[in-house]
Amino acid sequence: MALSIxxxxxxxxxxxxxxxxxxxxxxxIIGAGVxxxxxxxxxxxxxxxxxxxxTFVWFFRGxxxxxxxxxxxxxxxxxxxxxxxxxxxxxxxxxxWGAAYQSQVFRGAIQSISEGQMIxxxxxxxxxxxAIKSIILPQAMRIALPGWSNQYPxxxxxxxxxxxxxxxxxxxxxxQIVSQTYVTMPIYLACAVIFILLSYAGTSCIHMVEKKxxxxxxxxGGS
Amino acid sequence: MDQIxxxxxxxxxAFANGLLITLALVAVTAPIGFLLGVGVACGRVYGGKGLxxxxxxxxxxxxxxxxxxxxxxxxxxxxxxxxxxxxxxASVLGFIFCNSAYNSEYVRGSILSVKEGQLIAAKxxxxxxxxxxxxxxxxxxxxxxxxxxxNEFIYLIKYSSxxxxxxxxxxxxxxxxxxxxxxxxxxxxxxxxxxxxALVTITTFGANALEKKYAIPG
Numbered sequence: 001m002a003l004s005i006x007x008x009x010x011x012x013x014x015x016x017x018x019x020x021x022x023x024x025x026x027x028x029i030i031g032a033g034v035x036x037x038x039x040x041x042x043x044x045x046x047x048x049x050x051x052x053x054x055t056f057v058w059f060f061r062g063x064x065x066x067x068x069x070x071x072x073x074x075x076x077x078x079x080x081x082x083x084x085x086x087x088x089x090x091x092x093x094x095x096x097w098g099a100a101y102q103s104q105v106f107r108g109a110i111q112s113i114s115e116g117q118m119i120x121x122x123x124x125x126x127x128x129x130x131a132i133k134s135i136i137l138p139q140a141m142r143i144a145l146p147g148w149s150n151q152y153p154x155x156x157x158x159x160x161x162x163x164x165x166x167x168x169x170x171x172x173x174x175x176q177i178v179s180q181t182y183v184t185m186p187i188y189l190a191c192a193v194i195f196i197l198l199s200y201a202g203t204s205c206i207h208m209v210e211k212k213x214x215x216x217x218x219x220x221g222g223s
Numbered sequence: 224m225d226q227i228x229x230x231x232x233x234x235x236x237a238f239a240n241g242l243l244i245t246l247a248l249v250a251v252t253a254p255i256g257f258l259l260g261v262g263v264a265c266g267r268v269y270g271g272k273g274l275x276x277x278x279x280x281x282x283x284x285x286x287x288x289x290x291x292x293x294x295x296x297x298x299x300x301x302x303x304x305x306x307x308x309x310x311x312x313a314s315v316l317g318f319i320f321c322n323s324a325y326n327s328e329y330v331r332g333s334i335l336s337v338k339e340g341q342l343i344a345a346k347x348x349x350x351x352x353x354x355x356x357x358x359x360x361x362x363x364x365x366x367x368x369x370x371x372x373x374n375e376f377i378y379l380i381k382y383s384s385x386x387x388x389x390x391x392x393x394x395x396x397x398x399x400x401x402x403x404x405x406x407x408x409x410x411x412x413x414x415x416x417x418x419x420x421a422l423v424t425i426t427t428f429g430a431n432a433l434e435k436k437y438a439i440p441g
Contacts, residue, residue, distance in 0.1 A: 062423040063416055064384035067395055071416060074408040153287070160289035164388060171292055175299075184303045188296045196287035 016173030030095025035102030060100035241397030260326025285324035329371030373430035
């Protein structure tokens with residue numbers, strides 16, 4: 001009986017999976033897009049820039065995602081006159097939260113490239129910007145990838161907290177099915193299995209990319 | 224109502240109650256989660272094939288399952304099997320499962336980092352396997368796992384906020400109730416953010432001090 005309910009409601013559950021993956025994908029894109037400039041600023045920026053970024057990172061790493069979601073959804077965004085739908089708020093908050101963590105991954109990778117390379121590039125007549133873009137980042141990004149990919153399962157599990165502001169993602173959909181059908185355990189366990197499978201599948205994909213773009217003889221611990 | 228009365232007559236008492244519950248959640252979870260994590264890690268490293276596989280399943284499930292879903296399973300799901308837990312007990316159980324699964328990974332890593340030769344040497348001196356693990360391997364491994372475990376402790380402070388979702392009125396819950404009742408979202412959530420940041424920052428300093436104190440000289 002539980003199985004037939006699961007099959008009946010699968011399309012409904014599936015739209016939740018799509019929304020969850022949408023949340024995770026946008027959070028990862030925002031996280032990388034914001035996290036990388038933050039990392040560059042923290043390594044190459046002036047003192048005020050560095051301390052501003054450090055404060056940002058401290059703020060987002062020190063707060064629970066639930067509090068961040070409440071703060072932005074009920075507080076900051078409405079106060080700014082932005083009436084964003086819950087999905088966008090969830091994506092932005094998860095993105096900024098991830099950016100704080102990812103900036104540390106990128107920063108570590110950038111700092112692991114020996115300083116001599118920057119000096120050498122500058123002495124060859126490259127500008128600082130050119131050197132960062134063509135010499136430092138191509139190496140740093142490859143080193144950062146394993147640490148960066150750890151973000152995927154973390155953001156995936158945290159995305160379920162968006163339930164609290166009413167984003168219709170996988171957990172929200174599962175709870176709705178539970179309250180419609182009064183079948184609890186099978187639905188929740190199915191939801192858990194889907195989350196674990198998504199996490200496993202995503203991590204395997206990232207590992208494939210990692211292998212594909214690896215340069216022989218170069219990698220974390222190597223070079 | 225002016226800001227001063229709002230802060231001192233309403234916010235402070237509610238936050239104090241919430242903070243107590245948050246600290247109680249953390250204080251009950253952390254030691255059990257740590258010991259269970261060590262147990263799971265030992266089972267994975269030293270256990271037989273069956274036990275080791277079981278422990279691996281434990282970590283995969285509790286690390287992969289979102290904590291909020293785990294709390295729903297414990298609080299809304301278990302009653303359908305005839306087990307009714309209070310919100311506080313359900314949250315503590317959920318936190319223990321999650322915390323121990325992550326801790327076990329840190330401890331497992333540090334157990335594996337202790338050279339295998341030490342275990343062999345201990346056995347050659349006539350120790351049993353249990354004695355060797357207890358007296359030789361774990362004292363070194365646990366010290367090495369302090370950075371990971373204390374990091375997880377900080378995570379625990381943060382994810383204890385999820386207990387609000389199953390009606391435990393801890394810090395986040397207290398702030399949400401006030402914010403909704405007095406329609407003061409920004410003030411209340413910024414205030415609760417400051418409390419969390421203070422908690423996390425103090426704990427970070429404590430963890431660093433602990434790490435230094437128990438560092439293996441040399």
